[in-house]
Amino acid sequence: MLPFVKEENTLWDYLKTVGKPVVLYGTGDGADKVIARLEKNGTAVSGIFASDEFVRGQQFHGFTVRKYSELLALRENVIVLIAFASELPEVLDRFYKLAEVHETYAPHVPVFSGDQTVTPEWIHKYEAELQTVYDRLADVASRETFAAVLNYKLSGKLSYLQECTTKRDDDLKELFSFGEEETYVDAGAYDGDTVKEFLNLSGHRYKKIVALEPDPKNFRKLTEFIRQNGLNAVSSLQAGVWSECGLLELNGNGGRQSTFRKPSGHKKIKTQQVDVVSVDSVLGNDHADYMKFDVEGVEKEALTGAAQHLVPDCNGVLPKLLIAAYHHDEDIFALPLLLWELQPDYKIYLRKHPYVPAWEINIFAK
Structure with missing residues (x-):
């Protein structure tokens, strides 16, 4: 394993063995993907929650959708999986508030059908490419972002996204x-x-x-x-x-x-x-x-x-x-390698802007 990859297993492996009820925060396409992955994993869903303003007693995958406020007040020891994407500050605040109350993850699922996602096997397969790009990135912040994104995609831990997130406008002006x-x-x-x-x-x-x-x-x-x-x-x-x-x-x-x-x-x-x-x-x-x-x-x-x-x-x-550089998991190394092939003189910086899950990963090249 690469030295900057701390996580040894995936979130899905952890959910198989943890022995706690798993509930989802979110409905729609994102939740469909997460539920499909959980079913493949043999992990059951115990409940579905959504933001209070969207809850109208509707059904989703056989569950009556309950309110976010109820989830915050829930006494049961559950694992919460965030099952939709957002960049809105008020929604991101809800995610992080959930993480203060319950064990909370944002599972990484592919954007496109048939895409590979980051696993220990994926890391091993592309080890040489990942190390090459990591070593050639232009600054420490880029390497920290690179590592945090990979560790997040393995684990689903919000902390990895929090620690590497910067503001797009600031980065454009700085770089x-x-x-x-x-x-x-x-x-x-x-x-x-x-x-x-x-x-x-x-x-x-x-x-x-x-x-x-x-x-x-x-x-x-x-x-x-x-x-x-x-x-x-x-x-x-x-x-x-x-x-x-x-x-x-x-x-x-x-x-x-x-x-x-x-x-x-x-x-x-x-x-x-x-x-x-x-x-x-x-x-x-x-x-x-x-x-x-x-x-x-x-x-x-x-x-x-x-x-x-x-x-x-x-x-x-x-x-x-x-x-x-976030639509395919390979983009994080394949796009820098392609760019250096087309023009070796580019300096490449990597930044992650506010979004959960790991969207808005951007390459700055100059």
């Missing part, structure tokens, strides 16, 4: 600097939230913005954001980002998580054929100063399609990159 005449490529622009982020960082001074979003509902929100804010020199494209141009099936009902991969646990999801482009084809001879890739599991393909533009500008400066 990157922004000039007045920059070209920004936003791959996975959603409704314009990260265009707004860039505008705030650059003081609303820029040369050009290229915003790409494949989902029709999201794209309408993006174009409305651009119109309402009177933004000039913005090229918005209703297209996904890939290694080459073409057509692909998009899975999604609007929202952040429309994806070209097959989501895990979703009962009903709409599919539609959409255009995909490479960043290289979109930029042509232009140089990008900053590129953000949060493309719901196809970051590897998106980076490959931007390879021709991962080159220094006339001043010898490489494009700044912000890359989501």
Whole structure:
């Protein structure tokens, strides 16, 4: 086992032997995934709870859903499994308050069907790659984050996420600097939230913005954001980002998580054929100063399609990159290795931003 991996077993192994009732906090797709994994594990569920404002006496997997406040007041010695994801401060506070009252975990389950997840066997299989990336990360905070994420995914312990979480805005300002005449490529622009982020960082001074979003509902929100804010020199494209141009099936009902991969646990999801482009084809001879890739599991393909533009500008400066590294467990090592293969001169930093479970793990490269 790698020296920075402290956990020797998985949460699922622990639940087999602990001998305490297991209850879930949360309903929906996340809870479906957790229950399916527990059934495979031979671990029974003893109750289902949800936030007070969502409890209306409904049934879920044969249980009457009870309130969060009842769970807090419960005298029984139970194990609580958090079965939904959130970045909202008030919801995160509820998670941590639960952990003060009951033995509480946030199980790690895959985002996409068929994906491997972190286990001791997985650690052993990718030991060389994990050690290489750990050693090459640019600072101590990155290595601490790398280790904490792996230990969390094995154990489900909230403490690992708490100890490595930082604020995205602080990290962007600390690790990157922004000039007045920059070209920004936003791959996975959603409704314009990260265009707004860039505008705030650059003081609303820029040369050009290229915003790409494949989902029709999201794209309408993006174009409305651009119109309402009177933004000039913005090229918005209703297209996904890939290694080459073409057509692909998009899975999604609007929202952040429309994806070209097959989501895990979703009962009903709409599919539609959409255009995909490479960043290289979109930029042509232009140089990008900053590129953000949060493309719901196809970051590897998106980076490959931007390879021709991962080159220094006339001043010898490489494009700044912000890359989501949490959609697949392999992303934490596979994306840095790919990036160094495409451009060895990048320094890579790893940061974890507020979210339970271990979403919002981001690569900062410069």
